[in-house]
Amino acid sequence: MAEVSILMGVRLETPEVDVEVAKEMIKETIGEFGGEGIKQEVDEIAFGLKQIKVIFILDEEKSNLDPLEDSLKDLDGVSSVEILGISRTLG
Numbered sequence: 001m002a003e004v005s006i007l008m009g010v011r012l013e014t015p016e017v018d019v020e021v022a023k024e025m026i027k028e029t030i031g032e033f034g035g036e037g038i039k040q041e042v043d044e045i046a047f048g049l050k051q052i053k054v055i056f057i058l059d060e061e062k063s064n065l066d067p068l069e070d071s072l073k074d075l076d077g078v079s080s081v082e083i084l085g086i087s088r089t090l091g
Contacts, residue, residue, distance in 0.1 A: 003057050007053065007083075010081050011051045021077075
């Protein structure tokens with residue numbers, strides 16, 4: 001089975017959102033969807049707002065990301081979710 005590498009941007013609603021709690025909820029949600037090798041990085045956007053960039057590996061058969069995006073958008077403190085990149089992994 002082929003795998004894909006996915007890069008997502010998860011924007012937080014306000015500067016007051018606890019980033020560590022948000023990262024844990026995001027990791028758990030992606031894991032439940034079947035994502036593996038989850039890595040996260042926090043970027044400052046503007047006015048104290050933050051975006052968590054998440055990269056993970058997913059089985060190509062689960063590459064319909066709409067349900068995952070919807071689940072992430074429903075998390076407390078999340079403003080929006082954007083797919084920043086998808087690429088097929090070699091191996």
